[in-house]
Amino acid sequence: MSDVIKLISPVDGSVYAERPALEEAAVEKIVSAARRAQAGWAATPIAERVAYCENALEALKAMNDDVVPELAWQMGRPIRYGGEMGGTIERTEYCASIAEEALADIERTDKPGFRRYLRRVPLGIVMVIAPWNYPFMTAVNTIMPALMAGNVVVLKHAAQTLLVGERLAKAFEIAGLPKDVFQNIVLTHGGTEKLLGSGVIDHVNFTGSVGGGRAIEKALAGTFATVGLELGGKDPAYVRADADLDYAIGNLVDGAFYNAGQCCCGIERVYVHESQFDRFVDGFVDLTKQYQLGNPLDEATTLGPMAQARFAAWVREQTDEALRKGAKAHIDVSAYSENKDGTPYLAPQVLTDVNHQMSVMREESFGPVVGIMKVKDDEEALQFMNDSPYGLTASIWSEDVEAAAAIGDRIETGTVFMNRCDYLDPALVWTGVKDTGKGAALSEIGFHNLTRPKSFHFRVEH
Structure with a gap:
C-alpha cells in the first residue's frame, strides 16, 4: 500500500488535499516514457517548443482566479496579493524571447578549409524538485527553459503545494504538449532519493534547505547527473x-x-x-x-x-x-x-x-x-x-x-x-555562493545550465 502525502492548510490546520505517493514500478514507467519522448521533443524546432510553453502560460493565466485562493489555502499567502502570475508571465516571456539566441550554434570562422561550431544540446530528463514558498515562479525558472532547450521534465512539487504541480500539468495538457514531455509526480522523500540514485535522471534542480541540498547530492553520488541547488539565505x-x-x-x-x-x-x-x-x-x-x-x-x-x-x-x-x-x-x-x-x-x-x-x-x-x-x-x-x-x-x-x-x-x-x-x-542570472548552493537559473546562462556543449569540427577542404 502506498504512502499518502497530505497537504495541511496553514489557514485552519485542515487536510486541504491528499494524494497517494507513487510506488517504484509506477515511477519507472513514467521515467521510461519520458526517455522515449525526449528524442522526438529534441527534434522539434525551437520555435515550436517555445510556442507550446507560451500556450501553457496562457492556460495558466486563465486559471488565476481559482489559483489565488487555492494558494492561500495551501501556503498562506493573502489573496490581496493576487498570486504569482505576474512573475510567472515575466519569466516565461523573457525566456521565450531569448531561447533562439541562447541556444544558437556558435560558429568559428577563423580557420579556412574547416567548418567548426559549438552546439547546445539537451541534457535529457530534467527533474525539478520545487518549493512551496513561490510554487509557480520557482518551478517555471527551470521548467520553461528546460522544455524550450529540448529536455523532458519530471516535476516533483513540495507536499505543501501539491496542487501546483497538477495545475502546471493541466496547463501543458491544454497547450497540447506531446505526451510524456512534462509529467507531474508525487513522491515521498525516500522515493525521491531512490529515483535520484537510480541514475536515470540527467539533471536535477532543487530549491529548498541546505539539509535538503546535501541529501540531493548524496542521493546523486556516482550518477554523474548535473545539479542546480538554491538553498538557504540570510540576505x-x-x-x-x-x-x-x-x-x-x-x-x-x-x-x-x-x-x-x-x-x-x-x-x-x-x-x-x-x-x-x-x-x-x-x-x-x-x-x-x-x-x-x-x-x-x-x-x-x-x-x-x-x-x-x-x-x-x-x-x-x-x-x-x-x-x-x-x-x-x-x-x-x-x-x-x-x-x-x-x-x-x-x-x-x-x-x-x-x-x-x-x-x-x-x-x-x-x-x-x-x-x-x-x-x-x-x-x-x-x-x-x-x-x-x-x-x-x-x-x-x-x-x-x-x-x-x-x-x-x-x-x-x-x-x-x-x-x-x-x-x-529574468535577464540576469540567478545564482548563489557558499551554503546558498550552486548552479544558475534565468538569463542565457540558465539555458546553458540545462544543456551540454557539443563541438563539431569538420575539414571541408582536403
Missing part, C-alpha cells in the same frame, strides 16, 4: 548615509515581511549607517505596525500565516534567544490576537541591539522577523554582510552608484541590488 541590506530614507524604509519593510518573510531573497538583516540609524528604525517600526495579521482569505489581511506551525516555532525560538541575549523588540505581539504559540500565525517583529552571536542574525529565519544593526561606515557594513554562511542577494541603499558598485564587488553573494530588493530579473 542583508545596507543603508548608507546618503540613502533616501523614506524610500529605503518602504521597500525594506516590504522586502522583510512580504509572504510572511518566506522569500528566498527576502531581507533578514539590515545594517544602517549610524547617522541614519534612529530615524530609520523609527520609520521601519511604524510601517511594520501597519501589517494586519490574519486569515489570508480576508482581503484586509496583509500578513498571512506561515506555511507550517513548525516554521513559526523556529522564528519564535530565534527571537526569544535574541531577547535573552539583550536584543530589544519593537513590536508588541500581544496586540495581535491571531498570534498564538503552536500555530503558523506569527506577528512581525523588529529587533535592535542585535549582534552576530545571535542566531537571528546568522541563521536563516525565513519568517517575519528582522534584526537591525548600527554601523559606522562601509567597511564595517561589508564585514557584517559577509559574516554569513550564505550568499544569495544583498542590497545597498544609496544615491552613489559608483560607491554601491565598489561595495558590491566585495560582497560575497550571487546578486547585488541597489535601491531595490527581493526581486528576480
Whole structure:
C-alpha cells in the first residue's frame, strides 16, 4: 500500500488535499516514457517548443482566479496579493524571447578549409524538485527553459503545494504538449532519493534547505547527473548615509515581511549607517505596525500565516534567544490576537541591539522577523554582510552608484541590488555562493545550465 502525502492548510490546520505517493514500478514507467519522448521533443524546432510553453502560460493565466485562493489555502499567502502570475508571465516571456539566441550554434570562422561550431544540446530528463514558498515562479525558472532547450521534465512539487504541480500539468495538457514531455509526480522523500540514485535522471534542480541540498547530492553520488541547488539565505541590506530614507524604509519593510518573510531573497538583516540609524528604525517600526495579521482569505489581511506551525516555532525560538541575549523588540505581539504559540500565525517583529552571536542574525529565519544593526561606515557594513554562511542577494541603499558598485564587488553573494530588493530579473542570472548552493537559473546562462556543449569540427577542404 502506498504512502499518502497530505497537504495541511496553514489557514485552519485542515487536510486541504491528499494524494497517494507513487510506488517504484509506477515511477519507472513514467521515467521510461519520458526517455522515449525526449528524442522526438529534441527534434522539434525551437520555435515550436517555445510556442507550446507560451500556450501553457496562457492556460495558466486563465486559471488565476481559482489559483489565488487555492494558494492561500495551501501556503498562506493573502489573496490581496493576487498570486504569482505576474512573475510567472515575466519569466516565461523573457525566456521565450531569448531561447533562439541562447541556444544558437556558435560558429568559428577563423580557420579556412574547416567548418567548426559549438552546439547546445539537451541534457535529457530534467527533474525539478520545487518549493512551496513561490510554487509557480520557482518551478517555471527551470521548467520553461528546460522544455524550450529540448529536455523532458519530471516535476516533483513540495507536499505543501501539491496542487501546483497538477495545475502546471493541466496547463501543458491544454497547450497540447506531446505526451510524456512534462509529467507531474508525487513522491515521498525516500522515493525521491531512490529515483535520484537510480541514475536515470540527467539533471536535477532543487530549491529548498541546505539539509535538503546535501541529501540531493548524496542521493546523486556516482550518477554523474548535473545539479542546480538554491538553498538557504540570510540576505542583508545596507543603508548608507546618503540613502533616501523614506524610500529605503518602504521597500525594506516590504522586502522583510512580504509572504510572511518566506522569500528566498527576502531581507533578514539590515545594517544602517549610524547617522541614519534612529530615524530609520523609527520609520521601519511604524510601517511594520501597519501589517494586519490574519486569515489570508480576508482581503484586509496583509500578513498571512506561515506555511507550517513548525516554521513559526523556529522564528519564535530565534527571537526569544535574541531577547535573552539583550536584543530589544519593537513590536508588541500581544496586540495581535491571531498570534498564538503552536500555530503558523506569527506577528512581525523588529529587533535592535542585535549582534552576530545571535542566531537571528546568522541563521536563516525565513519568517517575519528582522534584526537591525548600527554601523559606522562601509567597511564595517561589508564585514557584517559577509559574516554569513550564505550568499544569495544583498542590497545597498544609496544615491552613489559608483560607491554601491565598489561595495558590491566585495560582497560575497550571487546578486547585488541597489535601491531595490527581493526581486528576480529574468535577464540576469540567478545564482548563489557558499551554503546558498550552486548552479544558475534565468538569463542565457540558465539555458546553458540545462544543456551540454557539443563541438563539431569538420575539414571541408582536403
